[in-house]
Structures are given as C-alpha cells and as structure tokens.
Amino acid sequence: MIESRKREGKHRARRCRGPAHRRSRCPPSRMASSVAAHDALDNPGTLQFETIRGRYSLPADPDWDRVVRRAARKSKDFRILGSRAGDLYMYTDPIRVFWVPGCSACVKTKEFLTSLGVPFESVNLLENEQGAADLAKLGAKSLPVVSRGEKFTFAQSLDQVAEFVGRKRDGVERLPPEELHRRWQEFLAVARSLIVEIPVDKLGHHPIPNRLERTVLGLAYHIFQIPDVFVRNVAGEFEDWAHYVNLPAPDDMKNNADILAFADASIATLTGWWDGLQDRACLWTVRTYYGVRSGWEVLERQTWHSAQHTRQLQAVLEGFDIPLSKTVDAKLYDGLPMPVALWE
Known part of the structure; x- marks a missing residue:
C-alpha cells in the first residue's frame, strides 16, 4: 500500500523497501500530490490505483513489479519508485501553470484546465520569486507554460x-477563416476608436498592479502588434512570435x-495579407515556437488574442468614466475561445 505522511509541515514518503540499491526517499518537493493503491474491497481480485486524475483498476497479480509496470502504462500520472511484497511506492508530479496577470492565453489556460477537471498549482510570476526560478530552470522563455x-x-x-x-478536447469547432478575419478587423476598428479617446494623462497609467511594463499606451500598442507579428510569422520571418x-x-x-x-499600418498589413491570400481555407501550416x-x-x-486585449482596453477606459463612441458588440465573441475573466 502506498502511503505519504505529513511531518512537521512537509510531505514525506515512506522509505522504499527492497534491495539496498533501490532504497530512496521521495523528494519532498514532489509530494504535492499523493497516489494510493489498495485492494478493492468491493471487487476482490483487483488492484485500484488512485491518482490526481482518477481511479484505475487492474487485475491483482502476485508479481507486484509487473502490476506496477502495467499500471504505469495505463496511467502517466505517476512514477515508479519501487515495490516489494505488495507495498508500492510511487509519487506524482503536480501540474503547474506559470502565468502573469493580463496575459490572454494565461487566463484561458487556467480556465481550460478547470473545465477539464484537472487540478493544478497556479504560479503567478509577479508574486512568486521561486516560481520564476523554477520556470527558468525548465528553460521556457514565454508564458503561459504548463509543466x-x-x-x-x-x-x-x-x-x-x-x-x-x-485529456481529450471534444467538440472543437472553429469559425471559418473568412469569418475570423472579418471579426478581427472589427475588433481592430473598435480598438482604434478607443485609442482616440484615451486621455493623454492616462497613457502612462498601469492597469495591472506590479506589471510595470504594461501601461495603457503599451496595451493599446500590443493590440496592433498582434496582426503585424502574425503576418510576419505566417510569412516565415520567424517562429518565436511571442518574443x-x-x-x-x-x-x-x-x-x-x-x-x-x-495601428493604421498594422491594419493595412493584415488587409493586404488577406487580399493576397490564395488558400483561404488556411489548411497550410505555420512554424511556431511550440x-x-x-x-x-x-x-x-x-x-x-486581439479581441481579449481590446476588451481589456475598453474596460480600462470605462473605469475612467469616459463616454465611448464605439464599443465591442458582444456577439463578436460568439464562437471564439474567449476567456471568461478579464485580467486573471
């Protein structure tokens, strides 16, 4: 039976019994999620494995090493540390999401995992110095990251x-490329109108606490960076568009x-790309950093991506009590995988 015990505020695992060369302790940092395996009382002759993602049943087998290996093939949720005479020693690595407030994909990723019923550790890099060090150790240079x-x-x-x-992502239906382009242009038109109405003394305002590089000016600029960088990415100029x-x-x-x-130059770039595009089914491929x-x-x-940041800019100006001449029609969000939350 697998056990994990909490001593003095730290997760620890029982020492793995067996040959001396196989003895080890589970690293405390890896014990955030425990795994249990036990005989199923309601179904004699089977062994049940409980992991962070659910319960798995296998036929009982006197060869416990073989049972463990079969379990590992059935579920990738845990690693094997050792086994002997029915005592199994395994642990799971928790799923972690590295993110920062205001990042459109960060918001969506957390909501997506929640919708799948997948538990995760949320690591806000603006508040977690150790999290930033852990991300650097992974070698990932952009956000969000799921590890x-x-x-x-x-x-x-x-x-x-x-x-x-x-997990499986069921029922994915994307809007037709032509409709995506049409809506993108609509979002950009609203964003352009919003820029006209930003008070000059608010351009340096920081809408996200502690994220000093993202001012109102920077947010407005970012909305139009997206189509400019998109066209350059699909043209093969670079793969790391996030940079x-x-x-x-x-x-x-x-x-x-x-x-x-x-903004006007970026809109013209996107329009020119679409007008010159021969295969508008968009089934061709793009090399990206992922x-x-x-x-x-x-x-x-x-x-x-542009839609979410346009939504943010609109919310910022509404927070300034500025009467806006043009806002996003909420129907434009229909059919897009938009986050529910605005900032985080």
Missing part, C-alpha cells in the same frame, strides 16, 4: 495543453497620434 516535473508545454495551443495533461509580440513600444511612441499611425500548427488554428488564436 509536470521537468516536462512542459507552451500553452498557446489548447489542443497541446489537453494532450499534455492526458516579437511582447516587445515594448518604441521610445518615440509617446502620444495617441503615434499609436494610431502604427511546433508546426495549421494556419487556421494560428489565425483563430491571434483573432481572440
């Missing part, structure tokens, strides 16, 4: 997140007119 032990996935693709945690889409606004961008000039993805998937991602 388990030393393995991780960039959470820009919900399909990849579902695969990483061992380019998060670059700070240039030093010479100081007022509303400067932001609008960039793998080769379909153009359709990346188009959807960047459409709701």
Whole structure:
C-alpha cells in the first residue's frame, strides 16, 4: 500500500523497501500530490490505483513489479519508485501553470484546465520569486507554460495543453477563416476608436498592479502588434512570435497620434495579407515556437488574442468614466475561445 505522511509541515514518503540499491526517499518537493493503491474491497481480485486524475483498476497479480509496470502504462500520472511484497511506492508530479496577470492565453489556460477537471498549482510570476526560478530552470522563455516535473508545454495551443495533461478536447469547432478575419478587423476598428479617446494623462497609467511594463499606451500598442507579428510569422520571418509580440513600444511612441499611425499600418498589413491570400481555407501550416500548427488554428488564436486585449482596453477606459463612441458588440465573441475573466 502506498502511503505519504505529513511531518512537521512537509510531505514525506515512506522509505522504499527492497534491495539496498533501490532504497530512496521521495523528494519532498514532489509530494504535492499523493497516489494510493489498495485492494478493492468491493471487487476482490483487483488492484485500484488512485491518482490526481482518477481511479484505475487492474487485475491483482502476485508479481507486484509487473502490476506496477502495467499500471504505469495505463496511467502517466505517476512514477515508479519501487515495490516489494505488495507495498508500492510511487509519487506524482503536480501540474503547474506559470502565468502573469493580463496575459490572454494565461487566463484561458487556467480556465481550460478547470473545465477539464484537472487540478493544478497556479504560479503567478509577479508574486512568486521561486516560481520564476523554477520556470527558468525548465528553460521556457514565454508564458503561459504548463509543466509536470521537468516536462512542459507552451500553452498557446489548447489542443497541446489537453494532450499534455492526458485529456481529450471534444467538440472543437472553429469559425471559418473568412469569418475570423472579418471579426478581427472589427475588433481592430473598435480598438482604434478607443485609442482616440484615451486621455493623454492616462497613457502612462498601469492597469495591472506590479506589471510595470504594461501601461495603457503599451496595451493599446500590443493590440496592433498582434496582426503585424502574425503576418510576419505566417510569412516565415520567424517562429518565436511571442518574443516579437511582447516587445515594448518604441521610445518615440509617446502620444495617441503615434499609436494610431502604427495601428493604421498594422491594419493595412493584415488587409493586404488577406487580399493576397490564395488558400483561404488556411489548411497550410505555420512554424511556431511550440511546433508546426495549421494556419487556421494560428489565425483563430491571434483573432481572440486581439479581441481579449481590446476588451481589456475598453474596460480600462470605462473605469475612467469616459463616454465611448464605439464599443465591442458582444456577439463578436460568439464562437471564439474567449476567456471568461478579464485580467486573471
């Protein structure tokens, strides 16, 4: 039987019995989620394994090592430390989500895992110095990241997140590419209108506490970075679009007119790309820093990426009690994998 005990506020595991060369203790940092295996009283002759994702049943077998290996093949939730005479020693690595407030994909990733019923440790890098060190140790350089032990996935693709945690993403229906482009242009038109109405003395306001690099000016600029970087990414200029889409606004961008000039250029870039696109089914592929993805998937991602930040900018201006001449029609969000939450 697997046991984990809490002593002096720390998770510890029983020493693994067996040959001396196999004895070890479970690292305390890995004991955030415990695993139990026991004989099923209601179903004699089976062995049940309880993990962070559910219960698994296998036929009992006198060869416990073989049972453990079969269990490991059935569920990837735990690692094997050792076994002897019916005492099994295993542990799980908790799923962790590294994120920062205001990040559109960060909000969506946490909501997505919750909808799948997958428990996770939430690591806000603005408040968790150790979390930042852990992320650096993984070698991941952009957010959000979903990890388990030393393995991780960039959470820009919900399909990849579902695969990483061992779940199926059922019933995925994307809007047609033509409709995605139309809505993206609608969101950008609203964002452009909002920029006109930002008070000059509010451009340096920080809508997200502790995230000093994201001012109102930076948020408005970011909305239009997205289509500009998208076109360059699909053209093959680079794969790591997250790096380019998060670059700070240039030093010479100081007022509303400067932001609008960039916004108009970005809209023209997106329009020109679509007008010149021959295969509008978007079944061609794009090389990204998280793998080769379909153009359709990346188009959807960047459409709701701009939409979420436009939604944030609108909320900021409404918080200033500024009467807005144009706002987003909520129907434009229908059919997009928009986060429910605004900031985190």
